[in-house]
Amino acid sequence: MKAAVVHSWGDADQLSVETVPDPTPNDGEVLVELRASSLNWHDVILRQTGRGFTTPSILGMDGAGTRLDTGDDTIIYPCLNWGSAETAPGKDFAILGDSTDGTYADLVSVPVDNLFPKPEHLSWEEAAALPCAGLTAYRAMFTRADLQEGETVLVLGAGSGVSTFAVTFGAAAGAHVLVTSSSIDKIESVRAIGAERGFLYTDPDWVEQVVEATGGGVDVVISGTGANLAEALGCLKPGGRIAVFGSSAGRTATFEVPSLYFGQFTILGTTLGSPTDFGQMLQFVEKHQIRPVIDSTWALDDIVAAHQHLESRRHLGKIVLVNKAE
Known part of the structure; x- marks a missing residue:
């Protein structure tokens, strides 16, 4: 062969x-x-x-x-x-x-x-x-972060396979989907598949922009970047949760620990998914005719x-x- x-x-x-x-x-x-x-x-x-x-x-x-x-x-x-x-x-x-x-x-x-x-x-x-990207996005959003209809989710780094699946999955589930990117063109592209708004993470005040636009922060952050955990936590509303599936921006993260416990935040690690997750992801894709x-x-x-x-x-x-x- x-x-x-x-x-x-x-x-x-x-x-x-x-x-x-x-x-x-x-x-x-x-x-x-x-x-x-x-x-x-x-x-x-x-x-x-x-x-x-x-x-x-x-x-x-x-x-x-x-x-x-x-x-x-x-x-x-x-x-x-x-x-x-x-x-x-x-x-x-x-x-x-x-x-x-x-x-x-x-x-x-x-x-x-x-x-x-x-x-x-x-x-x-x-x-x-x-398989890999769809499974990773599905488990991060639904099995781990328990994203619900009507909630707001921020997907960090529009462009990757996982992030584009996260956008389409979140929109199909009835969530409000926001994204970050370094590119206006990528933001416009993912808006066409379900994102409601995008933010340039090259702007020094992008976290404040997210908090202001959402009236206090998002329910869920989906992150494959890793290193910018402090900024990701800053985007959450009190009681929010973040699912981390990767470390493309760096393997080490630094944040103020009091922000974690005073904010009542939940940090969830996730990678790929179980056979059950995979079967449920395929059912979700077929139900919503996702491409x-x-x-x-x-x-x-x-x-x-x-x-x-x-x-x-x-x-x-x-x-x-x-x-x-x-």
């Missing part, structure tokens, strides 16, 4: 499209012929650092395709060994494409329990854009350029690979 292989951790040009042996399924696994896959920031970090995993490696956690055993159209749940608890993953938790070969390929072998029916209203490219925001599509042969585009941070929504053309 054809696959994008990493032989040495580093820059995007370490990715090489090659012919490699087809995977052999282990017990409880099936082969999926991939029609499309998509890129995540996790892939970039793994490609750059290796995180202790070995090479050669085929990256990729997102994918949609056809089960070779049944011929069914399927979408892949990207987590391995979540465990029995809904509250957090277990000690054997892993991600497809880390220690196992992933979806940057013609074929992938995955546990049969990781295969869910592809939503019928989605194209292959849209389905492949959904992912796709920034661009690339042939698997163009994997290096696709990774470089992701690293440029100029994208809005998901970057998708076409593994097998129609």
Whole structure:
């Protein structure tokens, strides 16, 4: 089969499209012929650092395709060994494409329990854009932050796959969705998919703008940035909650602890989601006929350029690979 292989951790040009042996399924696994896959920031970090995993490696956690055993159209749940608890993953938790070969390929072998029916209203490219980012947004907003109809949610950093899903999911649930960005163009783009207002985080008083515009702060903040936790807390109304799913702006955050307890705030950590979350997310997507925001599509042969585009941070929504053309 054809696959994008990493032989040495580093820059995007370490990715090489090659012919490699087809995977052999282990017990409880099936082969999926991939029609499309998509890129995540996790892939970039793994490609750059290796995180202790070995090479050669085929990256990729997102994918949609056809089960070779049944011929069914399927979408892949990207987590391995979540465990029995809904509250957090277990000690054997892993991600497809880390220690196992992933979806940057013609074929992938995955546990049969990781295969869910592809939503019928989605194209292959849209389905492949959904797993990691859609799951992360859904669990952050609904399982963890318990966002309710009529509440106001602020999504930090309009542009990423997770943030565009958070906007569309929040709007579909009847919440008032606000966003931040460094770009007026990105704010206007996400307003077209459900955001009611946007704020430039390059403005020194953007937190005050949020508080004033909402009459005292928002109910929920969804953050993949991490480092600006003090500003995020400053946007909350008393009793508000913040769900943190990433640390793209930095791994260390500093804030005044009294603001936390006097504000009665709740800080929630979240990552990806359980099989239950994934099934509920797919039901939500089908109920509301939600379509992912796709920034661009690339042939698997163009994997290096696709990774470089992701690293440029100029994208809005998901970057998708076409593994097998129609």
